[in-house]
Structure formats: structure tokens, C-alpha cells
Amino acid sequence: MKARIYMPAGSAEERLQNIKNEGAYAEITTMNYDDTVRYTSQLAKENGWVVIQDTMWEGYEEIPLWIMQGYTTLIKEVVEELEKAPTHVFLQAGVGSFAGAVVAFLEQYYEQEITFVLVEPYVANCYYESFKAGTEQFVTVGGEMQTIMAGLACGEPNPLAWELLKTYTKVSICCDEEVAATGMRILGHPLATDQRIIAGESGAAPVGCFYELMTNRQYTELKDTLQLDENSRVLFINTEGDTDVENYRNIVWHGKYAKN
Numbered sequence: 001m002k003a004r005i006y007m008p009a010g011s012a013e014e015r016l017q018n019i020k021n022e023g024a025y026a027e028i029t030t031m032n033y034d035d036t037v038r039y040t041s042q043l044a045k046e047n048g049w050v051v052i053q054d055t056m057w058e059g060y061e062e063i064p065l066w067i068m069q070g071y072t073t074l075i076k077e078v079v080e081e082l083e084k085a086p087t088h089v090f091l092q093a094g095v096g097s098f099a100g101a102v103v104a105f106l107e108q109y110y111e112q113e114i115t116f117v118l119v120e121p122y123v124a125n126c127y128y129e130s131f132k133a134g135t136e137q138f139v140t141v142g143g144e145m146q147t148i149m150a151g152l153a154c155g156e157p158n159p160l161a162w163e164l165l166k167t168y169t170k171v172s173i174c175c176d177e178e179v180a181a182t183g184m185r186i187l188g189h190p191l192a193t194d195q196r197i198i199a200g201e202s203g204a205a206p207v208g209c210f211y212e213l214m215t216n217r218q219y220t221e222l223k224d225t226l227q228l229d230e231n232s233r234v235l236f237i238n239t240e241g242d243t244d245v246e247n248y249r250n251i252v253w254h255g256k257y258a259k260n
Contacts (some may be wrong), residue, residue, distance in 0.1 A: 004049070006132065007151065008033040012244040032070025032145050033094075033124075034156045046134045054097040055158045064097060064158060071101035074237060085110040086226065086235035090206035092170070093118040093127050093165070099175040100161030103168050115226055118165065118172040119206045121147040125174035126155050128163065140160045146179050148247065148257065150242060151202035166254045170226065175209050181257035186253045187238070200240035200248065207236050 001025040005019050017215065019026040019084035029036045037053060040058070044051045091099040096118075118127050123146040130138040142157040149237050157165075183204030187197040199207070213223045228234070242248035250256040 006036050008036045008150075009144065010153070011150060012245050012247065014209075015150075024210055032143070033154045034140075034142075037113055044210075045080065045235075046143045046222065048133045050078075055154070055156065056160060057094040061160070065160065065167040068097050068158075068160070069100040069106075071098050072143055075102045075105045078107055078235070078237065079106075082202075082207050082235075084233060085112045086114060086233045087112075088117065088226065088232055089235045090117045090210055091237070092202055092205050092239065093120050094152040094202075095156065096127060096161030096165055097130075097158045100158065100164040102237070107168055115167075115170045116168055117206075117209075117226065118169055119154050119209045120172065120174045121145070121149040121180075121205070122174045122176045123147050124153045124155055125172075126157050127162075127169075128155075128172045128174040130162065131169075131172045131242070136166075148201040148251075150244075151181050151207055159197060171222070173209055175205060175212070177257045178259045179208040179212055180205040181208070181251045182211055182253050182259065184248070186211060198241050198248075199238045200243055201251075203238035203240040208238070210234060226241070 003024040005024050007026065009030050009032060011026065012027045016026055017030055024125055029039060031039060031187045037055060041051055043049065051060065052063055054064050054067040057259045089102065093099045099118060103205060106114055120127055123143070124141060124147060126139060126141050129141055135138050140158045145153040145155060147153050180201045183206070184199055184201065186207055187199045187204055192194055212229060
């Protein structure tokens, strides 16, 4: 099958080249993620192509739903390995399709109540702003949305994911680059006999956020509200490796985006 891949502005050249190496046509646009989706959709309409991506709009619901159902394979494999249900699940949110699928699965699978926490980049915090607005309708954010958490640089929620997440999510947190970088370093250099995990920026953001909650006195009230303590069983799902090797090394080896 022939594939044409359109990536938003700021995408890493290495990621672009890796896609080309698979035989696809690929290019980085001058637009942010959401505008790139609209641009791709228009091209598809003009050329008779099929759009495959995980946010949805009126008239384009079936394929994003399939993708969300596909994401549940990840969480099914996770629960098969767990002895007990998690008390907390920290989930990275771009358009929310991945997070929504995980939440939907776990709500069906376990009888115990689980606290779900969403994590987004500060510059692409559509879920944070939506929860803050306190309305039934979600809020969109725009702009360039340049962040090392490229997989989460989305300004418009998936409507189906929004319906799920607004119902079951306890809190939404937006974080800066330093938090994601901290998560990468923690996973790459764990304590004692813990297994090393090579995590990319978007995949490590929830771990960095959790670390801030547990170690920074500024967030003691939020930590207590979420009932995070020594009895908590916290689940994270890393969704990417070092797909941008140069940036990974700059962060983990050379301390880029280290906290002041």
C-alpha cells in the first residue's frame, strides 16, 4: 500500500527520515498538528485518498474509533501482567484517543475505583483548558505549539475521547519541557535493580509529572487530594523510545532542559 505522511512543523528530521526509510512519501509541513490534519484531509478529498489518523470530526468517525479500539491491545497486555488493579493511572494526552481508550478499557475491566490523571504539554493543553472552562463542550488551543513532547502537540480534543475523559478523569495537568526531560532521565537511570527504560519525550512526561507531585512541596495539596502515598499503585505506559536520538542524548547525557 502506498502511503503519504504529513508531519507538523517542528517534527524531528530523524523521525521524517525513518518514515521515508520505510518507503513512504513524507514531508514536514509549516503548520501545527491540527492544521496539518486539515490540510491532509483536504488533499485526501481532492485525490481520493483514505485518511488514517486518530482524531475525529463530523463525517470522519469510523477510522479514529478503530484506532482507539486498537489502543486497547496495549492496556489488555498490561492488565494480564498486573497482580492487582492500579490505584492511579497517569496518561499522556494529545488529542486524547490513546488516553480515552485506556480509560474506557480499565473502567470496564476493574470494579475498583481508579484515579485517572491526564498530562499534556503546557503549550498544547487543550484538555487542561477544557476542564478549567468547566463546560460540556471542549476548548481548543492554537498557535505553533512547539514542544519536545511532539506526540502530544495537539490543540483540539478528539470528541469521543473528550466524552470519555471528562466523565472519568480526576484531574488534568499541563507541564513544561523540564518535567518531560526529568521523566526521561528517571526512566533511563533508575534506582537499585529497576529495569532501565529508554523513553521518548511524550512517553516520559507522565513519569516526570508524577515525580514533581511526589517531591515538590508546591504540589503537596494536589498530591494529598489525589491520595498519592506509599500505598498507591501507579501505572504509566511509555508510548515511545528514542525516536529522536540526538535530542534524547542531549537531554539524558548532556542535561538539556534540566531544572534550574
